[in-house]
Amino acid sequence: MSFMKAIQIHSFGESDVLTYENVERPKPQMGEVLVRVRAVGLNPVDVASRKAPLPFTTGAKGLPYILGWDIAGEVIALGPGVTQFALGNEIYGMPRFPNEAKAYSEYVSAPVSDIALKPQRLTHLQAAGVPLAALTAWQMLFEVAHLQAGQTVFVAGGAGGVGHFAIQLAKWKGARVITTTSTRNVTFVRNLGADVVIDYTKQAFEDVVKEVDGVLNTTTDKHVFRHLFQVVKRGGWLVSLRAEKAIKELGDQLASEAAVQFFLPLVHPSGKQLAEIAKLFDDDHLKVHLDAVLPLKDVAQAHKLSEGGHVRGKLVLMVG
Numbered sequence: 001m002s003f004m005k006a007i008q009i010h011s012f013g014e015s016d017v018l019t020y021e022n023v024e025r026p027k028p029q030m031g032e033v034l035v036r037v038r039a040v041g042l043n044p045v046d047v048a049s050r051k052a053p054l055p056f057t058t059g060a061k062g063l064p065y066i067l068g069w070d071i072a073g074e075v076i077a078l079g080p081g082v083t084q085f086a087l088g089n090e091i092y093g094m095p096r097f098p099n100e101a102k103a104y105s106e107y108v109s110a111p112v113s114d115i116a117l118k119p120q121r122l123t124h125l126q127a128a129g130v131p132l133a134a135l136t137a138w139q140m141l142f143e144v145a146h147l148q149a150g151q152t153v154f155v156a157g158g159a160g161g162v163g164h165f166a167i168q169l170a171k172w173k174g175a176r177v178i179t180t181t182s183t184r185n186v187t188f189v190r191n192l193g194a195d196v197v198i199d200y201t202k203q204a205f206e207d208v209v210k211e212v213d214g215v216l217n218t219t220t221d222k223h224v225f226r227h228l229f230q231v232v233k234r235g236g237w238l239v240s241l242r243a244e245k246a247i248k249e250l251g252d253q254l255a256s257e258a259a260v261q262f263f264l265p266l267v268h269p270s271g272k273q274l275a276e277i278a279k280l281f282d283d284d285h286l287k288v289h290l291d292a293v294l295p296l297k298d299v300a301q302a303h304k305l306s307e308g309g310h311v312r313g314k315l316v317l318m319v320g
């Protein structure tokens, strides 16, 4: 049996439950590749799954549990039946979400359907910041909302992981983008291509935004959520990312009153979409911003930063 370092939890709780320890190294099964992980991306769902078992996953119900989904690294072994990847390929992905992927590790076994060749222009650190947030932006805008060129989309919360990709993807599609940030991120989102930037510390978006075709809400702010419905035109759409029962009930009621289509979807893995996203990076249509890079063993510090709620772009853990 061979071992590796990983961040594991033995109970759900605050960041002190994150322990850096030796665990068994996985072996690639049918249709999987073994990845030597170079970097791990951190997402708010990592923090949520540290605090309590996620309602929408079969993963974090058993303990001990290895957190995380976003990886970038090299293929070092092929499971039976794998022809899509070769030894030495540099890949990135969000394997198995929302089930346990064990990404906070030196080695991860990943289904080939959930990974793609990493964008060549990106380092492993940059690539690890991409999968979950970029797939979310892609799927919400293009699969769920069917955003079209010429439409106007309001990205509520443009400076975080999902928001900073959503602005760029909507602009690439030919849409007009309105977004909100705090003062320190106004220039950041403008440089990503946002056409109208509202500093939410100075102005209420509902006083400025009117009759947009759709909204992508990346914020968890209940006040923001309530007011989003009044800025969408009748027959428009509102996609929100915070899947809670109370939000679903309130959203359904407000959507019906405003005659707006309301969606609360969950991101899913897709190697195919990650390959398309990689091409956008390589063609210089997309950029990833890393707010901070920390060693894997300092994951507790990264979780605290994420819980602060004001990460600009992405947080990434360096593995080796």
Ligand SMILES: NC(=O)c1ccc[n+]([C@@H]2O[C@H](COP(=O)([O-])OP(=O)(O)OC[C@H]3O[C@@H](n4cnc5c(N)ncnc54)[C@H](OP(=O)(O)O)[C@@H]3O)[C@@H](O)[C@H]2O)c1
Binding pocket: 043, 044, 045, 132, 133, 136, 156, 157, 158, 159, 160, 161, 162, 163, 180, 181, 182, 183, 184, 185, 200, 218, 219, 220, 221, 224, 240, 241, 242, 243, 264, 265, 266, 267, 306, 309, 310, 311, 312, 313
């Ligand atoms: N349903 C799904 O499948 C799915 C997928 C991905 C993410 N999510 C959820 O979506 C949310 C966003 O994810 P993320 O990775 O983008 O998070 P994140 O990177 O942690 O987002 C932080 C950003 O939110 C901005 N923000 C905070 N309060 C705001 C407000 N009132 N108005 C405007 N912006 C505000 C901050 O900008 P300022 O510092 O400028 O305030 C910061 O840049 C999380 O709750 C996450 O769990 C759901």
